Amino acid sequence: MERAPLRMVTGVFALVGAATLLSCARSLPPAAATPIPASATPPIPPPIPLGPSIPDGSTMIFLGVVVSRDAATRITSVRATQTYRTPEPIGPLDGTIVRVVSDSLPLNTTALFYAAGIAAGSQLVIQELSSVRLGPDETPTIAAFVAQADFQAANASVARSAKNADAVVAGVVVSTRAIAISDSARGRLGEHSPLWREASFRVTSALRDDNRAIVGQMLNVMYDAGSDEGDRESARLEPQNSLVLLLRWSKRIAPNSRHGVDVTGRYFVFDAADALPAKDSTRVARLVQ
């Protein structure tokens, strides 16, 4: 089977760090925003080389057939046949024509496209980050490849966040309550400032060796319960929730985001990705050691 070499685009699209995970998490609808996949055994990597990894910044991954090309503009029209990743507002591409800024691919070629958006008008116009020619018998493995990449990116994110956490623990949310803020302090807060609440969190196990001393303790944990768009991906703690928390000391919060709040002896958790279901404790423990 003939296979084209992988073409990677660098420059403005060569982003760094956790972009893949972030893109994946933020592409989910709000109700399903937790970016960590289920802790089941990860899928087995596919037997064919779909690339060394998914290119950073690939907001879209789909299979398609080249139906026309314009050499002058480098615009290739591709009929999408199977969608593996698109941001929520885009939805599945199956059956639609997508205009791809790309190096030329021969007409009628079937390829897997890694891409990011440039424009959305009557049709989508996207920038190819890389593409891999495929035969029809290879397509069933693509979904597993993407899922595996997402799983690895999620794990990398947890490991990175845990490295900078002051405590990584499992436990139960016992209760939650509002934090009183004086009117004078409230006047210093802006519309995008976090709206802090506090949870009592009973630690049942430490997932990092240096946290063993706090097992069995009740921690005071601040979290953001604001309704602003800037708060949308914040962790929301509810009584009886069994969670793994990646905690920071609240004194690390910038003063202009905690006017009127006594942070003494309090931890905080801000990002929903730092409040994981208890079933992930084994996986997280393995990642943070």
Place this chain on the structure above:
Amino acid sequence: MSRRRLFLALLCMTVTVGPPAGAQRIRVVNMIPRSLSHEHEENSEPSVTVNPVDPSFVVGTAYTIYTNNYCDKAHSPAFVSSDSGETWSLLCVLPTPSTLLTQKRSPALDMTVRFSGDGTALYAGFMMVDQSNDTTLLGTDAHIVGYLAPVPNSLAPVFSRATLGAGVPIASPLLLRRSVDQPFLATAPNPSRAIAIGADDDYMLNFSTCYSGSVYYSLDVWPVNGVAGAGQINPYCVAFRPSAGRTPAVRTAIASDGYVYAVFYRPIGNGNIVDVVVARNDPPILTLGLAFQGLKDRGSLLLGSKSDSSKKLGCVQRDSLPGFRVKPCALYPTPTSSNFSNFGNERRIRSELSIAVSPTNPAQLYIAWADSVPGSVAHLTLHFARSPDHGASWTIVPFAVDSATNPALAVAADGAVGILYQHLASLNGEARWEVCFALSTDGLASRPACTKLADTPALTPAVEAQPYLGDYLTLESRGRNFFGIFSASNDLSHSTFWPDFGVQRLYGADKVPVDLQGKPVPISIDPYFVRVIR
């Protein structure tokens, strides 16, 4: 019902809704492109600007929280039209500063866009909330980005970043400032590249000489051979008077004679009382400590209660401090964090302000603001005032709009005043958001009729996050014409829009949104472009 509420209710009953007045031609267009038919997010808090040299070139912004994920991490989207707003595309064009590329942050929020008065530059202002657990910041970063000499003809037929600029520099951030909220842009009505950006600015906040209300101002951020320089745009405090907290929002206007104006709320008491203040910078003063002190609070005694509490709050007499208090000691609902259903899902954060100056008579000013009704924590009422003398004296006009928000003012070349706002109405017990365009040809001496552009359910779709419709909308004049934008539900099955209405996203036979495969999509909040040709 209080006598004031009864009075306001009677006034509201006089508002006419329906056909357009006179010969004006109105067009309303849903800006969501066809290829985004699957989207169902809150495209709220919109802004739009029309190129003064080529009015076919229009750029708009709105909250596009999840649509951001379509673009790469280095860019945020804006809506662009090259046919006077008839059709729209979303372009990934607003650059993210390199320092923020690797941080966890929110998408671009609080966006506004404005073409410069000479049409050679497009400015965009937006902020991103730093969501990094590991940097202790949790702050906001405001950005002003600029585009030099955009070439409208290059937009069609293929939209891309490469063709947007076509031979001119693609934007680089002109200003990056930590913890600046609502960077709201205004440009001059005459041929210049002057820009004035109102902001709630931590950088200026010290709670002794400045209460965060600020204006970033520049005559030209590209003064030398088209080279951008962040140092060319500087912040100036406008909120000098002791306040009960920070200044929530600042709106600006640049006059053709070089005066720069700002209107803002000054919170006092427990924060549920506000002064409506206008500050003015007199050309050419732009020295820190002197800027925006052109108007002092002087003149006749203030009206109202002579109680001790009123005296303590300064509601009884003028204080001679910088910034003229057009409406002292107005009531305002305590900003709420959770109860939005009592005002059509909208929050109230003291941002309902607008200021406009006549392009042909630079001494003629208009402002709009919202305050509340005694005893009601929910309502906002819109008020208007005019000044014939560069803000030295003001007349509060003898009408108000009850249960309304998001006023936007603009003055046309012939002196006509356009008002765009959103009115919370009730139809058979159902809360409705009506969008009104009102045109005054007598300088707001009498109540202008409401031309209803949209009538949509107020409580559906449900709130996902705030802002729901937005903390503001915008209106702009070009010659005798007006161009505006608002956000509203896209549920055509339960809504009425202006008869001359355009839509690009797909709908099913039952008038509910569908995606490209014809599957139903949840109803959501969309941005709508308004064109008023006179």
